[in-house]
Amino acid sequence: MSIAFVFPGQGSQAVGMGKALADAFPSAKAVFDEVDAALGQKLSTVMWDGPDTELTLTANAQPALMAVSVAVMRVLESEHGITLAKNASFVAGHSLGEYSALAAAGTFSLADTARLLRIRGDAMQAAVPPGQGAMAALLGVDFATAAAIAAEAAQGEVCQAANDNSDGQVVLSGAKAAIDRACEIAKAKGVKRAVILPVSAPFHCALMQPAADAMAEALAKVKINAPVVPVIANVVAGPVTDPAAIKNNLVAQVTGTVRWRECVGFMAAQGVKVFVEAGSGKVLTGLAKKNAPEAVAMAAGSPDEIAALAQHLKG
Structure with missing residues (x-):
């Protein structure tokens, strides 16, 4: 075993x-x-x-x-x-x-x-100073789609996939404005849920x-x-x-x-x-x-x- x-x-x-x-x-x-x-x-x-x-x-x-x-x-x-x-x-x-x-x-x-x-x-x-970064969980999405959403949302700011936890759960991390954009883009693309996480810093990003x-x-x-x-x-x-x-x-x-x-x-x-x-x-x-x-x-x-x-x- x-x-x-x-x-x-x-x-x-x-x-x-x-x-x-x-x-x-x-x-x-x-x-x-x-x-x-x-x-x-x-x-x-x-x-x-x-x-x-x-x-x-x-x-x-x-x-x-x-x-x-x-x-x-x-x-x-x-x-x-x-x-x-x-x-x-x-x-x-x-x-x-x-x-x-x-x-x-x-x-x-x-x-x-x-x-x-x-x-x-x-x-x-x-x-990262408090309030300048954020993380969001995208639920019901695969990694490739989540990474594409992050790239579209970045617009010159940091926004990247931080945690590929499972098929259907990918966490994004980056500048707060970019993460907010990512949540809106995700909803527009029909992602089941986009949830801002209660974290103190944007972990696992640039x-x-x-x-x-x-x-x-x-x-x-x-x-x-x-x-x-x-x-x-x-x-x-x-x-x-x-x-x-x-x-x-x-x-x-x-x-x-x-x-x-x-x-x-x-x-x-x-x-x-x-x-x-x-x-x-x-x-x-x-x-x-x-x-x-x-x-x-x-x-x-x-x-x-x-x-x-x-x-x-x-x-």
Whole structure:
């Protein structure tokens, strides 16, 4: 049974996430303690007690989501003997989740990953002044049509496909006026829905170039190991194990498209039969069911879900 572990991105955060894991498992609590120490902040308090407005801040949400994902993997190992090296064919993560995947696969230390995501969150937030950028989800549209809508709407401004999540769900990102135009064009072309997203910055577009530069500088200063299993990188939708390529892909990912539909499709084509979403929420579980309907998709974020997963994998 070929298994892939996938790791959620921003938007999957929720106050209280990871608390049940920390209460039940010392291996999970150790993860949150180490992230708190690496950041010099009680991020775990924000995660468990809120307020939601503070947890949602990009600079907090990114390391927080990673911490929950890594805690899940540590519990799977400590309680059930399930490891990536032994049990997984691939790992992949959606946007910031790629860092979670790399941390789980031993490419970065936990402390370095937390610090990288704090830098990434701060840099992405600072790249575009509030109100100047926007993102919109186009529903009921394929990628080629969405990309054409973005090109038509640009009119000299930045407007590009940021997330190719599934057939029927593509997110555009760019200058606010261009995104507003894209929504009108989409409606005129009969797209089912065009929804402005409640995000604080226009992620995964050319406006994020200052953040890409910041990540190039930060990644040059950390130790990058080869992962224990291939990572399916967002920007190439294929397997990567070379540390230099991993670094280059992470820099490109800040301004590039998250090719999630293709990432899941690649893994399914390689024989993956089970997709496990390790961390908070069930967004990627839903997308796996759309992108690889013949596979099993399971979420593992709570003690009960982890137990159910372990039972399934052993069964």
